[in-house]
Amino acid sequence: MQGRLLDRYEVRLPAWLISLILHLIVLLTLAMLTVPARPSFHQVLWLRTDHHDQVTIQPIVRLEMTDPFLLDNAEAREAPIESPLTFPNRITVRSPLESAESDSSALDRSVQQMLHNAEAAASSSQPMISGGGLQGRSAEGRQHWGAVYGATPASEAAVELALQWLADHQRRDGSWSFSLNGPPCNGRCQDHRHNPEQLPAPPTAATGLALLAFLGAGYTHESGRYAEHVDRGLYYLRGQMREVEIGADLQMGSMYGHGIATLAVAEAAAMTGDQELRGMTEELTRFVLAARHEDGSWGYTPGTPGDITLTAWQIMALRGAHRLKIQLPSDVFERTKQYVDGLSPDQGLHFGYRKPEVSKTPTAIGLTLQLYLGRPPHNPAHQAGLRQLSQWGALPNNVYHNYYATLALHHSRSDQWQQWHPPLRDYLIRTQEKRGHQAGSWHFRDHYGDVGGRLYTTAMAAMILEVYYRYLPLYDQAEFPL
Numbered sequence: 001m002q003g004r005l006l007d008r009y010e011v012r013l014p015a016w017l018i019s020l021i022l023h024l025i026v027l028l029t030l031a032m033l034t035v036p037a038r039p040s041f042h043q044v045l046w047l048r049t050d051h052h053d054q055v056t057i058q059p060i061v062r063l064e065m066t067d068p069f070l071l072d073n074a075e076a077r078e079a080p081i082e083s084p085l086t087f088p089n090r091i092t093v094r095s096p097l098e099s100a101e102s103d104s105s106a107l108d109r110s111v112q113q114m115l116h117n118a119e120a121a122a123s124s125s126q127p128m129i130s131g132g133g134l135q136g137r138s139a140e141g142r143q144h145w146g147a148v149y150g151a152t153p154a155s156e157a158a159v160e161l162a163l164q165w166l167a168d169h170q171r172r173d174g175s176w177s178f179s180l181n182g183p184p185c186n187g188r189c190q191d192h193r194h195n196p197e198q199l200p201a202p203p204t205a206a207t208g209l210a211l212l213a214f215l216g217a218g219y220t221h222e223s224g225r226y227a228e229h230v231d232r233g234l235y236y237l238r239g240q241m242r243e244v245e246i247g248a249d250l251q252m253g254s255m256y257g258h259g260i261a262t263l264a265v266a267e268a269a270a271m272t273g274d275q276e277l278r279g280m281t282e283e284l285t286r287f288v289l290a291a292r293h294e295d296g297s298w299g300y301t302p303g304t305p306g307d308i309t310l311t312a313w314q315i316m317a318l319r320g321a322h323r324l325k326i327q328l329p330s331d332v333f334e335r336t337k338q339y340v341d342g343l344s345p346d347q348g349l350h351f352g353y354r355k356p357e358v359s360k361t362p363t364a365i366g367l368t369l370q371l372y373l374g375r376p377p378h379n380p381a382h383q384a385g386l387r388q389l390s391q392w393g394a395l396p397n398n399v400y401h402n403y404y405a406t407l408a409l410h411h412s413r414s415d416q417w418q419q420w421h422p423p424l425r426d427y428l429i430r431t432q433e434k435r436g437h438q439a440g441s442w443h444f445r446d447h448y449g450d451v452g453g454r455l456y457t458t459a460m461a462a463m464i465l466e467v468y469y470r471y472l473p474l475y476d477q478a479e480f481p482l
């Protein structure tokens with residue numbers, strides 16, 4: 001399924017109709033003055049104009065929407081209407097992934113893979129991260145790398161069931177929400193969110209997580225049975241982008257929203273070669289870079305001191321941008337590496353959340369993050385850290401810990417992998433809901449599970465089961481066998 005992201009959402013209206021809409025908006029706004037203020041976010045109707053060599057996306061109407069699960073964000077409400085975005089008109093570019101898929105020769109694929117790796121390494125200012133590619137997400141790659149690293153027919157069936165549940169829980173505007181009280185679920189799932197209104201849970205984060213789960217299994221807006229779901233999710237994110245001086249902002253309440261959504265857009269761009277998405281990624285990346293605190297970390301809001309988990313999402317997003325060869329400052333990863341080093345009490349074996357201490361989930365995140373920041377996996381402290389993760393084992397209720405520990409062990413091609421992943425894989429297969437409306441989903445009660453609920457848990461669990469092919473290991477010359 002080919003086609004530009006916005007094709008079926010173009011708005012071409014006569015002047016009288018625009019006038020009518022604007023008058024209706026004014027009337028509705030006046031009517032809403034009598035309604036008590038509630039947390040709100042904005043929804044923008046966009047007008048697309050095609051010129052010879054560029055596309056202009058222009059906001060024509062901005063609607064204030066209410067979402068009881070979004071923090072009251074004064075900054076978001078007072079923001080000026082977005083300025084037009086201009087993108088180069090789509091150029092038909094075949095991604096390296098598509099080229100590899102369309103070639104029937106294993107030898108050629110392997111050569112292309114090596115060229116791709118060499119190119120990526122040459123463009124990097126960092127230590128040689130030779131892997132981490134998305135080539136495993138093709139149907140062929142999924143089968144091949146799944147078999148190599150440990151997927152089973154049951155784990156693949158669990159991934160598909162999870163994606164079906166996610167597709168069924170997409171909202172009409174293309175977004176996903178951590179709250180399942182509204183349509184289409186209407187509370188039929190047991191959500192278990194605890195005090196949701198106390199915590200920022202931006203729909204951009206929920207949408208980004210759901211998209212990442214689809215993309216991780218190879219489903220894009222251009223191909224596969226979920227093309228329309230992915231397309232509508234990406235379209236929703238584009239509609240939420242707020243153009244500001246320092247880039248495009250998708251926070252909607254916290255930098256979780258921005259980082260996770262940026263990673264999703266970057267991965268969709270890398271998998272399809274879609275130039276519009278690449279343009280979006282560039283603008284979103286500018287915002288990530290500008291939002292960093294001077295100590296190299298990212299906090300809940302731009303410029304505030306950060307923590308290891310918010311920082312991890314932004315670094316993953318920057319690596320996504322790097323994969324697209326988007327220009328980054330030469331010291332971008334080094335500065336954050338110094339911050340992450342400072343969270344370890346023992347030279348990089350354990351990590352803490354905001355200060356150096358021994359803490360399980362921050363350790364799993366820290367070990368993964370260090371790999372993305374350029375620490376090679378044979379580093380002795382890293383090896384000791386992986387042994388520690390293996391010794392702790394997977395935590396039954398903490399899908400966040402398990403997600404990062406799985407990534408750390410996978411990317412390191414660790415000796416512990418064989419002890420780590422089969423029990424976790426089989427535990428997830430066993431605990432997935434199999435019947436009724438909730439079929440395909442997971443929920444575990446813990447701190448993060450309480451915040452993100454069933455939607456968050458399901459997306460994270462699906463990505464754990466996609467680990468075998470979602471990213472090729474970061475420090476591996478992964479190639480198809482000749």
Ligand SMILES: [Zn+2]
Nearest residue numbers: 180185188189
């Ligand atoms: Zn439901």
